[in-house]
Amino acid sequence: MAMMTVVEAVRSTLDEEMARDDRIFLLGEDVEAGGVFRATDGLHAKYGERVIDSPLAESSIIGISIGAAHYGLRPVAEIQFADFIHSGFDQLCSEASRWSYRTNGDSFLPMVVRAPWGGGVHGGQHHSQSIEAYYAHMPGIKVVAPAFPADFRSLLKAAIADPNPVLFLEHKRIYRLIKQEMEGAPAETQLSKARVTRKGSDLTIFAYGFMLHESLGAAETLSGEGIDCTVVDLLTLNPLDKETILESAKATGKVLIVHEDTLTGGLGGEIAAIIAEHAFEYLDAPIRRLAGPDVPSMPYHHAMEEFFMPNREKIAAAARELAAY
Amino acid sequence: MSATRTRRTRSKETIDDYLLSEHQLEEMYYHMLLARRLNERMLAMNRQGRAPFVIAGAGQEAAQVGAAMALRKGVDYVAPYYRDLGVNLVLGMTAREAMLNLLGKRDDPNGHGKQMPAHWGHRERTVVTQSSVVTTQFLHATGIALAAKLRKDPIVVLTSCGEGSTSKGDFHEALNFSAVHKLPVIFFVENNGYAITESTEKSLPVENVADRARGYGIQSAVVDGMDCVAVYQTVRPSVDQARNGGGPYLIEARCYRLWPHSSDDDDTRYRPKKELEEWIKKDPLTLFRARVETDGIFPKEDLDEIEQRVAEEVRDAAQWAMMQPDPEPEDALTFVYKELD
Numbered sequence: 001m002a003m004m005t006v007v008e009a010v011r012s013t014l015d016e017e018m019a020r021d022d023r024i025f026l027l028g029e030d031v032e033a034g035g036v037f038r039a040t041d042g043l044h045a046k047y048g049e050r051v052i053d054s055p056l057a058e059s060s061i062i063g064i065s066i067g068a069a070h071y072g073l074r075p076v077a078e079i080q081f082a083d084f085i086h087s088g089f090d091q092l093c094s095e096a097s098r099w100s101y102r103t104n105g106d107s108f109l110p111m112v113v114r115a116p117w118g119g120g121v122h123g124g125q126h127h128s129q130s131i132e133a134y135y136a137h138m139p140g141i142k143v144v145a146p147a148f149p150a151d152f153r154s155l156l157k158a159a160i161a162d163p164n165p166v167l168f169l170e171h172k173r174i175y176r177l178i179k180q181e182m183e184g185a186p187a188e189t190q191l192s193k194a195r196v197t198r199k200g201s202d203l204t205i206f207a208y209g210f211m212l213h214e215s216l217g218a219a220e221t222l223s224g225e226g227i228d229c230t231v232v233d234l235l236t237l238n239p240l241d242k243e244t245i246l247e248s249a250k251a252t253g254k255v256l257i258v259h260e261d262t263l264t265g266g267l268g269g270e271i272a273a274i275i276a277e278h279a280f281e282y283l284d285a286p287i288r289r290l291a292g293p294d295v296p297s298m299p300y301h302h303a304m305e306e307f308f309m310p311n312r313e314k315i316a317a318a319a320r321e322l323a324a325y
Numbered sequence: 326m327s328a329t330r331t332r333r334t335r336s337k338e339t340i341d342d343y344l345l346s347e348h349q350l351e352e353m354y355y356h357m358l359l360a361r362r363l364n365e366r367m368l369a370m371n372r373q374g375r376a377p378f379v380i381a382g383a384g385q386e387a388a389q390v391g392a393a394m395a396l397r398k399g400v401d402y403v404a405p406y407y408r409d410l411g412v413n414l415v416l417g418m419t420a421r422e423a424m425l426n427l428l429g430k431r432d433d434p435n436g437h438g439k440q441m442p443a444h445w446g447h448r449e450r451t452v453v454t455q456s457s458v459v460t461t462q463f464l465h466a467t468g469i470a471l472a473a474k475l476r477k478d479p480i481v482v483l484t485s486c487g488e489g490s491t492s493k494g495d496f497h498e499a500l501n502f503s504a505v506h507k508l509p510v511i512f513f514v515e516n517n518g519y520a521i522t523e524s525t526e527k528s529l530p531v532e533n534v535a536d537r538a539r540g541y542g543i544q545s546a547v548v549d550g551m552d553c554v555a556v557y558q559t560v561r562p563s564v565d566q567a568r569n570g571g572g573p574y575l576i577e578a579r580c581y582r583l584w585p586h587s588s589d590d591d592d593t594r595y596r597p598k599k600e601l602e603e604w605i606k607k608d609p610l611t612l613f614r615a616r617v618e619t620d621g622i623f624p625k626e627d628l629d630e631i632e633q634r635v636a637e638e639v640r641d642a643a644q645w646a647m648m649q650p651d652p653e654p655e656d657a658l659t660f661v662y663k664e665l666d
Contacts (some may be wrong), residue, residue: 067468110664
């Protein structure tokens with residue numbers, strides 16, 4: 001297999017899966033023309049009526065996917081920007097998440113909702129957001145946010161195969177920024193598994209999406225200063241891989257959690273609580289969170305956008321302080 | 326269905342191709358009556374402290390039974406709303422299951438004690454599981470119809486709601502999408518005059534719910550929802566048309582909520598007494614019985630026999646259901662995620 005970007009990995013995986021299983025169909029805005037990020041490029045020409053443009057109505061994209069999945073098809077819906085998913089919140093959280101629960105597994109929903117998310121793309125307040133915490137709070141939905149092309153490929157396959165609704169988050173900044181030789185690359189094939197991407201003894205950085213790459217960059221810088229970091233790619237945000245989180249926290253005794261979502265109520269709080277509850281005696285320093293500031297959303301101007309986003313320098317600075325504690 | 330001799334009914338909306346056999350007429354009366362008597366017993370059990378909550382369909386039985394009888398059982402899908410006991414009885418729910426549902430018993434096939442009463446769902450009977458959030462099911466129905474169209478399965482999906490629900494976005498998104506894709510969906514609106522305390526003029530700026538369909542290029546009809554035969558004869562052709570690729574259809578059944586919103590509601594606070602008295606005269610059960618008697622379709626003794634049979638069935642169901650096992654407390658933790666076999 002060749003070098004692939006994230007968006008190429010998504011597109012080729014959708015193609016491969018659709019060729020394998022004719023129950024899979026795509027539904028979303030502009031998907032027939034290939035989508036605004038080209039993730040469905042060429043698929044309408046190849047699969048015809050199985051690639052369906054939806055009206056601009058996100059609740060319908062998700063609600064209709066629920067019906068189709070209930071009937072036995074395998075919808076892969078696309079929300080054009082994760083920022084617009086909330087008009088489908090009701091369908092995801094009041095309906096999809098409980099389909100199995102309220103029927104005791106008699107009915108279930110093998111459906112995927114793909115959504116480009118995240119900032120650093122000059123997208124302003126409504127094309128930059130991190131929406132994962134709202135949905136990761138909801139038992140019954142799985143939330144996935146990979147960082148490397150090979151994981152996008154293997155976890156998209158896992159999401160399609162899963163009998164539960166999966167929110168599959170694709171960070172916009174890394175769609176074309178990150179390339180990877182797919183042959184032999186590590187690829188997680190199971191949902192709810194985190195991966196230790198880099199191993200070090202001084203502290204653990206937990207991150208996902210674009211921030212995983214920034215954390216790896218920071219770890220590289222720090223290794224030159226004699227600070228060895230473990231970097232854990234969370235991959236699945238709900239349900240969290242508590243075992244890997246606790247193992248790494250216990251092994252290093254110091255923990256830095258990084259996300260570009262705003263601080264309060266973000267996933268960092270949950271990860272910190274898991275560690276505080278179950279690995280308190282192993283900690284050598286207070287748990288540190290580095291996150292977006294508590295403002296409603298990412299502002300547009302590049303100076304404010306950069307101020308909002310964590311990056312490798314900010315991560316390195318926070319890690320240095322933590323290492324010195 | 327063992328059709329015996331058929332005869333023309335006197336409904337104004339009679340359509341010659343959709344005559345009903347006596348057998349079907351008897352089935353109609355039986356299901357309407359069973360729904361009403363079950364609801365009455367449920368309310369009594371609520372007042373006795375045996376059931377925490379009842380939400381009923383009294384006054385809407387003709388609409389529900391007439392619509393459901395126009396479908397192919399176990400083939401066509403139904404995404405109902407909470408008042409649709411009558412729909413579910415036609416599709417195969419037993420009186421005993423209805424009582425299990427009321428009491429939140431372990432073996433209630435609808436919600437297994439996890440759902441409030443009257444939140445229906447039964448996969449084998451092609452009844453789609455529902456929540457308390459109104460009109461979300463319109464999109465589920467649309468999705469099922471889309472899937473069936475992709476698979477070229479000749480099925481129809483009927484989804485229902487009250488008139489209050491037609492103000493919600495999902496109602497409009499479902500009508501829009503199903504019209505764009507010409508999907509086989511019947512949107513069945515049981516206009517019962519009230520959304521809890523709000524009478525229709527508070528949410529409907531047009532005369533009929535059916536008028537809303539026009540904006541989406543969807544065919545629609547208004548039918549007397551107190552007349553079971555008329556409802557059947559309106560829904561049935563729309564179902565056949567949808568099955569043959571004719572696209573969606575909206576049917577508004579004008580009925581009336583004869584009871585308060587739920588067992589927790591006091592409708593005397595907001596409903597004019599005179600209005601209720603007028604509608605009681607149009608009670609669908611009374612109307613149906615009077616008509617089949619006058620027409621000489623069933624002798625009085627036959628109707629009394631059905632009444633006795635239903636009374637016995639309801640008594641048995643209530644007593645039986647109360648003896649059935651409750652869920653274990655820890656069952657609260659089960660089936661959050663579906664596991665692959």
